[in-house]
Every structure is written in C-alpha cells, then in structure tokens.
Amino acid sequence: MMVEEMNAPLLKADNLSKSFGGIHAVRQVSFEVPTGQIKGIIGPNGAGKTTLFNLITGFYAADAGAIYFNGRTLDGLVPHQVAERGVARTFQNVELFDRMTVLENVMVGRHPKSRAGFISAAFRLSHARREENNIINKATEILNFIGLSERAASPSTSLPFGLQRVLEIGRALATDPLLLLLDEPASGLNAGETRELGRLICRIRDSGITVVLVEHDMSLTMEVCDQILVMDYGRTLAEGSPRDIQQDPEVIAAYLGDEPLA
Amino acid sequence: MIRFLKYTWFQVGSFGLLLALVPLVVTNRYYLNVMIFIGIHTLLVVGLNLLMGYAGQISLGHAAFFGLGAYTSGVLTATYKLSPWPAMVIAVVLTVAVALLVGVPALKLTGYYLAMATLGFGIIVYICFKELVWLTGGPSGLVGIPKLSIGTVVLDEPRTYYYLVWAITLGAIVLSLNIVDSRVGRALRAIHDSEPAARASGIYTARLKIWVFVVSAIYASVAGSLYAHFITFISPSSFDFMFSIKLVTMVVVGGMASIWGAVFGAATLTVLPEVLAVFHDFDIVIFGLILMVVMIFMPQGLTRGALDLWEKYRLQRDVAGGSLSGG
Structure with a gap:
C-alpha cells in the first residue's frame, strides 16, 4: 500500500x-x-x-x-x-569494528537477518552453516556494490579514512x-x-x-x-x-x- | 572458507594427537598430575576468554563459578552419595542459575564497575564456602569426594583421568573455535570493538553479554567438578580472589581473543608456580610482575607478542641486509 x-x-x-x-x-x-x-x-x-x-x-x-x-x-x-x-545508521566518528576484516564488518551487518545462536554455532549445525554461507554471499555482494571487494580480507583499520566511511555505509546496507x-x-x-x-x-x-x-x-x-x-x-x-x-x-x-x- | 575449516581441524587434530601421545611417554605421576591441572585450567581459561577476550567483559570473580561446580559436585557425591555424573549436571544447572542472577544486573555495568561487581560476587561466594560449615565443611574443607568412573571403570589413575580431562577440554576448545568463527562470535567481537555500532547493527548486546557470561560459567563449573573428583578434597582457599586473578592473568598472558593463546596461557601459568616453588609465597609477586610486563610490552599477549617481535626482528634484519648490499 x-x-x-x-x-x-x-x-x-x-x-x-x-x-x-x-x-x-x-x-x-x-x-x-x-x-x-x-x-x-x-x-x-x-x-x-x-x-x-x-x-x-x-x-x-x-x-x-x-x-x-x-x-x-x-x-x-x-x-x-x-x-x-x-532503520540503519552510520556514526559521525566512524564506528567500525577495528579488529575485524572489511568483509567481517559487513557480515556483522547481517545480524538482524540471521538467527544462528550459541548452540547451532558451537555444533556447526547444518542450518547455521548454510546461513553463514548466505551471510558471506550477501556481504560480498555489498562489497561489490560499494567498490571494496578487493579489500575484503584487509583489516578495516588499513583502509584510508574515506573508505572507512564507505565501509560503514556498507555495513549499514547489510541489514537490508x-x-x-x-x-x-x-x-x-x-x-x-x-x-x-x-x-x-x-x-x-x-x-x-x-x-x-x-x-x-x-x-x-x-x-x-x-x-x-x-x-x-x-x-x-x-x-x-x-x-x-x-x-x-x-x-x-x-x-x-x-x-x-x- | 573451506580451506580455513580444514586448517582449524588440522590444528585440533594435531593437538589432540600430541595430547594422546603424552601419557605413553610420560609415566611420572607428578608430571601427569601437572598435565591434568593444565587441562582443567585450560577449560576455565577458554571459557573466560570468550567473555573477556572476545566480548570484552571483565570478570574478577570467575573462581566462584569454578567453586560452585566443585562444591556442588563435592557435596552431592560426598555428603548425599549421589553418583558423580548427575551431580555434575546439577552443578551446571545451579551455576547457570547463579550466573543469570548475577549476570543480568552486573552486565548492565561496564569497565571498572563490572570488575568491582564481579569481584564482590567472587568474595561473597568464597565467604559462603567458608562459613556454611554444615554444608561445605567450612575452612577445613570437604573430604571423601569419590573418583569419577565411566561404567564400571573407576578413573583413579592419573593416566585415565588425564584422558578424560583432556577429552572434555579438547571438546570445549572445538566448541569455542566454532562459536568464535560464527555469527555469534562476530557479534561478541563487535561488542568489544564498538558497542553502539553493534547495537545499531541489530545486535541485542545486553542479552548476548548475559549468554556469553553464562557459557563461560558453564565451562568453569565443569572444570570445578573435574577438579573436585580429581583431588577428592576441596577447601575454600582454592576458590578465592587470588585464583580469579590468576585466571585473568592466564587469559592476558595467552592473549585476548585467541583460543590457542588461552591454552598457552593456562599451561604457562600452571607450570610456572611449580618451577617457582623455591620462591614460596612470593610466587604471587612474580605473577603480578608477569602481568605488568605483558601488559606494558605485549598487550596482545605472549603468543601474539612473540610473533610481533619475530616479525619486527625479521623486518630489521631485512632492512639491515638491504642497506648493506645497497651500500
């Protein structure tokens, strides 16, 4: 409507x-x-x-x-x-997850669209593994969209400041x-x-x-x-x-x- | 990703194989006992590391959960003659209940305040162990805790108990490695790095912190039960504030947010007091010194710190070599 x-x-x-x-x-x-x-x-x-x-x-x-x-x-x-x-947001002072890679930062953004908890993660249940693959695919897609796919495996802190801002937007986009x-x-x-x-x-x-x-x-x-x-x-x-x-x-x-x- | 998985399984497999071979070579009971303690401490530290190293939430009262596991198992088996395995399960259930009771209000605090709250909790539990004489035997301890048995086989030899402890600990390591490398593990690290960003990314940080607190308490409780059935005599002093500090030291020395580092930290700080026995009561001073030195020079922990030093050395050597050939 x-x-x-x-x-x-x-x-x-x-x-x-x-x-x-x-x-x-x-x-x-x-x-x-x-x-x-x-x-x-x-x-x-x-x-x-x-x-x-x-x-x-x-x-x-x-x-x-x-x-x-x-x-x-x-x-x-x-x-x-x-x-x-x-509703997704970014922060004035760029709040990235500093000890994660570029890809992982975006993967965190998939949190509200996924469900695996402690148990299914600890025992690598099949639905958790499938979900993890979906998270990786979606995050990769977003890195393509924002033009950071070549830096996927780099630590997020290694990006120049301007790209850190872009990455933060990418993480927000991952929440759909x-x-x-x-x-x-x-x-x-x-x-x-x-x-x-x-x-x-x-x-x-x-x-x-x-x-x-x-x-x-x-x-x-x-x-x-x-x-x-x-x-x-x-x-x-x-x-x-x-x-x-x-x-x-x-x-x-x-x-x-x-x-x-x- | 698949390559990484295989890599992890390779690590776990070779570590397990190494552990399985140890008793075939080492027959000395004293050494095996030390290895059992390393296993129990590793279980504790791997759990505490999920809370501290990954989620970034400090606990200065973790000895209390270790003690709850040990005393519940001890009292139920020694006093009430329950068989050890159900007692261990009841200990876990009780520990979960206590962890929820403490965790729900305490984890609303951050930094020093959380440290103080968990510290207070640890001291209260310690005093309970000491003062509830009718239940725990008080300061003089609880005797007559039976050995564990599987079926009809009583695990009263250090060698068999070694295998039991390390099988459970290795299982806990595998579970932790899986948790860390998952949606939940990323969420835990996200809380550590930026709680506002974690919340804005849809992570229910308050609930996740409570869950990881509970999980680490379960690890500690199982470690406590294993400890009680191993030495068959427990007294409050094993679960005091100093032991909580020792656990934190193990996490820090091993390196925050590293499961294998936790194994290393537990091993180092379990063997060290045995080596430092000549210093008697001063071993705690040495612990403090180690903690200070590691925090100042290797805040990433000994394992990562040593790797960094090696990298630095190699870089310098290469630079030196380059300038020589160039000049």
Whole structure:
C-alpha cells in the first residue's frame, strides 16, 4: 500500500523534544521523509542533528513527541529493535569494528537477518552453516556494490579514512534497511571523495532505500538532497528543496550569514 | 572458507594427537598430575576468554563459578552419595542459575564497575564456602569426594583421568573455535570493538553479554567438578580472589581473543608456580610482575607478542641486509 502511494512518508517525526539537563537539544521538531527520497538535515554544531538520529534509532528516548516509521511507532524501541524494523545508521566518528576484516564488518551487518545462536554455532549445525554461507554471499555482494571487494580480507583499520566511511555505509546496507541514516558522511573527506560519496548515496537511493543525511558539507547536501530541513538551536528553521533553502531569507540571515550560497 | 575449516581441524587434530601421545611417554605421576591441572585450567581459561577476550567483559570473580561446580559436585557425591555424573549436571544447572542472577544486573555495568561487581560476587561466594560449615565443611574443607568412573571403570589413575580431562577440554576448545568463527562470535567481537555500532547493527548486546557470561560459567563449573573428583578434597582457599586473578592473568598472558593463546596461557601459568616453588609465597609477586610486563610490552599477549617481535626482528634484519648490499 505504502510503497504504491506516491511519496507516502516512510518516516514521520511529530513534535519531538529532548533535553539534557537545561539544554534543549531538540525542541518540537516535526518533519516527514517521503519514501524513496534523500532528505538532508543541516544546521550548525549543536543544532540537535545527531540527537535527532539518536532519537530515531532508539539510543535516546524522546521527552515528548513521537516517531512513526513505515506506519508504526518507534516509541519504546531500543537500537537493535529499530535496526530490525529496517532503520540503519552510520556514526559521525566512524564506528567500525577495528579488529575485524572489511568483509567481517559487513557480515556483522547481517545480524538482524540471521538467527544462528550459541548452540547451532558451537555444533556447526547444518542450518547455521548454510546461513553463514548466505551471510558471506550477501556481504560480498555489498562489497561489490560499494567498490571494496578487493579489500575484503584487509583489516578495516588499513583502509584510508574515506573508505572507512564507505565501509560503514556498507555495513549499514547489510541489514537490508528501508531507511538509511548517515551522520556527516562527508566530514573528513576531500572534494574528490565527497563527489564519489554523493554518487554512492544516489545509487543507494536508486536501489530503493530512503536516505536521511545530516551534513555540514553544503556542496554534497545541495547536490544530492531532494528535501532539506534546516535546524538551529534544536528547532526547525526552514524546510524545502535545496533551491528554496538557498533563497530562504531566514536561513540566510540566521545560519548561512549574509552571503548567498554558492 | 573451506580451506580455513580444514586448517582449524588440522590444528585440533594435531593437538589432540600430541595430547594422546603424552601419557605413553610420560609415566611420572607428578608430571601427569601437572598435565591434568593444565587441562582443567585450560577449560576455565577458554571459557573466560570468550567473555573477556572476545566480548570484552571483565570478570574478577570467575573462581566462584569454578567453586560452585566443585562444591556442588563435592557435596552431592560426598555428603548425599549421589553418583558423580548427575551431580555434575546439577552443578551446571545451579551455576547457570547463579550466573543469570548475577549476570543480568552486573552486565548492565561496564569497565571498572563490572570488575568491582564481579569481584564482590567472587568474595561473597568464597565467604559462603567458608562459613556454611554444615554444608561445605567450612575452612577445613570437604573430604571423601569419590573418583569419577565411566561404567564400571573407576578413573583413579592419573593416566585415565588425564584422558578424560583432556577429552572434555579438547571438546570445549572445538566448541569455542566454532562459536568464535560464527555469527555469534562476530557479534561478541563487535561488542568489544564498538558497542553502539553493534547495537545499531541489530545486535541485542545486553542479552548476548548475559549468554556469553553464562557459557563461560558453564565451562568453569565443569572444570570445578573435574577438579573436585580429581583431588577428592576441596577447601575454600582454592576458590578465592587470588585464583580469579590468576585466571585473568592466564587469559592476558595467552592473549585476548585467541583460543590457542588461552591454552598457552593456562599451561604457562600452571607450570610456572611449580618451577617457582623455591620462591614460596612470593610466587604471587612474580605473577603480578608477569602481568605488568605483558601488559606494558605485549598487550596482545605472549603468543601474539612473540610473533610481533619475530616479525619486527625479521623486518630489521631485512632492512639491515638491504642497506648493506645497497651500500
């Protein structure tokens, strides 16, 4: 139903609020992410962007408001349950599994789609072996998609930083998400790597996965996003297409400064 | 992947063969007894390594699970005349119950707090062994624990008991190698490397930590039962805080997150006190020193540390050789 309906919201945040002590990190933020789009969330440091991700993925519980995903509330779910529902994410400071290979990192991402437990693993029961093969195949497929198959057996720490970010996206894709949340994926990347990343994000969207992107890098946001939400001091400042945002006087005055965006 | 599997089976097979041959060469009872202790300690350390080395959760009270296995087996067989094998199973069930009771709240803690909680648990269990005199015999110990037997064959010779202990330990090693190289093993290592990323990848970290705690407690309980039926006399001092520390030392010396390292760590630190017997009570000082030296110079453990040193040496030699021929 939902998929057939054009631009039905996959994710809907309704009046979300979260404060830490006296700091209101997120204040009554509402927005929708339509299926199949790339949504950008921009704003200066401390605007509440990462807090928003942590609320959606169940790392924090909201003080008020609700989050609906795929027609159901995410209220009260903890991170692994949110992942099982089909929301995957990356982290601002690249959280890879440092003592694993590139392939193994992606294989961990298959966790919610597999079931083998201690017993079937310890005795190598046939269904666990089959499942393990499926995990390897799927992970290999994903490494091909993100262009890291030649580094499959390398330790993840041996990758240059830009590729570590790509690998983290690959691990998130392994969970077969409906929604992918990217927390500042371009930070620390050079211009060439950022363009490459932009193309990857578009390919992910084209494969049917909805993307939400928190970003500082304007070139990436303006280029790939269908819709942009601007946050400041935990509030929604503006929402619209990249063109609207670039021309929004309030955004220009309050956040971007007086100079118009390139 | 298949090549890797074969490789693992090759390791296990050759290690098993080596173990099977030992009693044919070594007939000295003292040496065989030491080998039995190495087997029991290996079982303990392989289990603790799943918890510490792989999942990265420290336990400073693991001697308590070892003691629970030993005392449950001891009391049920010596006092209540139950036969040893069912007693061993009951010991495992009891240990699982205690591990769940302790693990569910304790594993919500991390780092130092988890260390302190498990430390406290170990001390409480030790005091119970000492003070519940009517049940455990108190500080003077529990005597009259029968030897194990299989069918009508009583395993009262070090040689036969050696085979039993190492068969069980080798089985535990195989199970651990399988667990480590699986979905569950990857999830455990994921918790160690980045708990937030593990959770975001769909791993129910809280439950997995409890399960690996329970599994390592089962290993310790079986080791305890084997220990009790081997020396037939147990007293609280074998299960005190110092023994927990010794187990942690074995894990660290052998190398975190390495099953074969665990075997090595257990063997080294079981043989060492025998060699260091001349130092009497100072052996614990030597343990502390070893732990410090390993942590400072070889934080990966002795096995990995030695390999790294060898690599470094080779690299230097090659570089030196290259510059000579070049100059």
